[in-house]
Amino acid sequence: MSQKKLATVITAAILGFAAAPAFADAPSEIRSVSVDTSGIDLTTEAGTDVMLAKLRRAAEKACDQRTGPMSLSERSAYQSCYNDAMSAALDSLTTATERQADLKAKQNG
Incomplete structure (x- = not known):
C-alpha cells in the first residue's frame, strides 16, 4: 500500500472520531486532524509506538x-x-497495519 493511501486510511479515522463536540455547551461542529503516516513502518513496534503517540496528540x-x-x-x-x-x-x-504487512510480504516473497 502506498504511503498516500495509508495516510488516507488514517485521516478517515481521525475525521470519524471528531464528530462529537468536546463539551456539551459548545456548538456542534466536526473537527478533523490529519495524521502524517509517511515514513512510519506500522509492522514494527517502534513504528507503532510513534503512530500511537501521533494519534493521541x-x-x-x-x-x-x-x-x-x-x-x-x-x-x-x-x-x-x-x-x-x-x-x-x-x-x-489495525486495518492499515495488516495491509502494510501484506504489501511487505508480497515485496519480500
Missing part, C-alpha cells in the same frame, strides 16, 4: 483538551470524545 487536539480546571460534565465529554477518537483511529490503524 491528534485526539487531544480534535477533542479540545484544555489545561486547568474542568467541570465534571466537561471532563466526561472530553473523555468520551477522546475514547471514541482513539477507538476509531486504532480500528483504522
Whole structure:
C-alpha cells in the first residue's frame, strides 16, 4: 500500500472520531486532524509506538483538551470524545497495519 493511501486510511479515522463536540455547551461542529503516516513502518513496534503517540496528540487536539480546571460534565465529554477518537483511529490503524504487512510480504516473497 502506498504511503498516500495509508495516510488516507488514517485521516478517515481521525475525521470519524471528531464528530462529537468536546463539551456539551459548545456548538456542534466536526473537527478533523490529519495524521502524517509517511515514513512510519506500522509492522514494527517502534513504528507503532510513534503512530500511537501521533494519534493521541491528534485526539487531544480534535477533542479540545484544555489545561486547568474542568467541570465534571466537561471532563466526561472530553473523555468520551477522546475514547471514541482513539477507538476509531486504532480500528483504522489495525486495518492499515495488516495491509502494510501484506504489501511487505508480497515485496519480500
